[in-house]
Amino acid sequence: MFRFGIMGAGGIAAKFCDAVRRLEGAEVAAVASKSVERAERFARENGVVRFYGDYEEMLERERPDAVYVATTNNFHFENVMLCIRHGVPVLCEKSMFMTLAEAEEAFGFARERKVFLMEAMWSRFLPCVQKAREWVAEGRIGTVQIANYTGGINAPAEHRIFKPELGGGAMYDLTVYPIEILTYLVNQPLVDVRAEIGWGSSGVDEDNSLLLKFETCRGAVQTTTHARIPSPCGLYGPKGYIRLEQTHRASAVELYDGEFRLVERFESEVENGFEYEAAEVMRCVKMGELESAVMPHRDTLECIRVFEKALKGGERRGEGRAAVGCADMRYVNVTQPCEVGRQHIR
């Protein structure tokens, strides 16, 4: 039995429990929260046998096969580092880290200690997203020329996303999806980024528009915290196009030819959605792999580079919605693709 431990006892941790229940040969062995009461209630409600009021205690007593970090963004780095120190493989919620410095330290430490580490960008593992990438790789639409992804939620004022102290902001909570899914689907080196950031009076970025320049393709990513958007994504090439709806939880993907005729439609109902990433963690850990080919370290690092470049207008925080910071950014060194651009990944 593959034994997961969970750090954090919120709604997303409960969803992960449900996902693990759908997997053969896996269980959630224990949950830990800073509040033992919260951990106990979570364990009771989610059928988890053991609970802890201390993360380290869970790691020491349980020695789980992997830990799922489900705390708020601001705690990810410290939780991940703790797991690595204990030699425990980690699946960490997105956005995994808030700065490039944190990310580089954690990934370096994981490599050094030979511990598996992966960002929980669950959507990459969905059958529909995999199918879209397969179609691109097979050249079904030719070399991708244009790609875009628009997403958003209409969040109430009291939402966590508006709280800087919890690592809020559209970038970390929303834009992370289009960046990581689009780069995965386009699968070309990313060479340049331009951004417009809408800073809110909440102190966080409330909407983002990015232009991602890939080798042969131009991508547009837009997200907002002020409109609920059904996350359409399009990939366009000379031979046709691919369209996803509700992209980050896609249950269908369509392939059209250059005459706008539907060529193929692939469906795969999303029940939970996290089971695919959980299965990948199990597989990688069993095989002794230190990272997943679907969600490798360099892709998380690259996403955080996009965050940092885009958010560098950050000094404008708190000026209110009307005052919008505009960051202008560019990967300065495209001759070192591992450092600053994206490699083709298999």
Add this chain to the structure above:
Amino acid sequence: MFRFGIMGAGGIAAKFCDAVRRLEGAEVAAVASKSVERAERFARENGVVRFYGDYEEMLERERPDAVYVATTNNFHFENVMLCIRHGVPVLCEKSMFMTLAEAEEAFGFARERKVFLMEAMWSRFLPCVQKAREWVAEGRIGTVQIANYTGGINAPAEHRIFKPELGGGAMYDLTVYPIEILTYLVNQPLVDVRAEIGWGSSGVDEDNSLLLKFETCRGAVQTTTHARIPSPCGLYGPKGYIRLEQTHRASAVELYDGEFRLVERFESEVENGFEYEAAEVMRCVKMGELESAVMPHRDTLECIRVFEKALKGGERRGEGRAAVGCADMRYVNVTQPCEVGRQHIR
């Protein structure tokens, strides 16, 4: 009978003839081309009685109620100026002018001579586009937060669009649509533009990605000459969203609520498409109006400002597709909206 004259004898002029045939009380009285043979053949094929091998001769002999300028982009300015000198109202194909200097001179001259002048952005007049604008104005989706429009053609190497000497380029032929339709639908002051231009070895821009920052809305516009794209357009607000397909020739428009449920669908089959703009020209000229409220001078000027700002990386022309110019631009003076931004228009 309202008598149109046509300058230019290409395919788009033939389409305009067909449009005028669909209107009551209007006819194409004459056609002129630099080549009298072309004019004669066009007249015969399109049921136009009189033809001329000289533009000025047509103006003097026919004294048409309005002229439709259907020449290639590089000739628009000289054709328009000729009509104005003769006091003849003008509908001029898009993109109307290639530089802001030309546009300002022509609009100034038209105002001075009290001659009607309008860019032939026919799509603005389509019932579906009008319906979308109506829904926005009625607040059906709330204040627009995100807007986007993606378009493209997959042009063969010999296409006119790749010929700088004919005023080619994705900007003048393709991007003009999303800029002018999106600004019309969003209907907010435009305060900033960012662009990525893909310069081709043809010497023209072969793809464009623009971020348009409106007062409360962020727009993304993407076009390419290397992929045929069904021109989807989305407008997203806190209360719902509006979606168009084949936007510049939309035959349907849909309104969804914040729960992604279809609320209303409006259909209006596009047969020709140009008849609506032709009818507007007739109406305006008969009423003695000097510009159309749907396609006013300032919107054409603003579009050209976007062109100029976006294309200022133009010195990179001819470097080939891999070498991509990136223009960074900003309307410098947002306190003078008439000059540099967009006014709310009714």
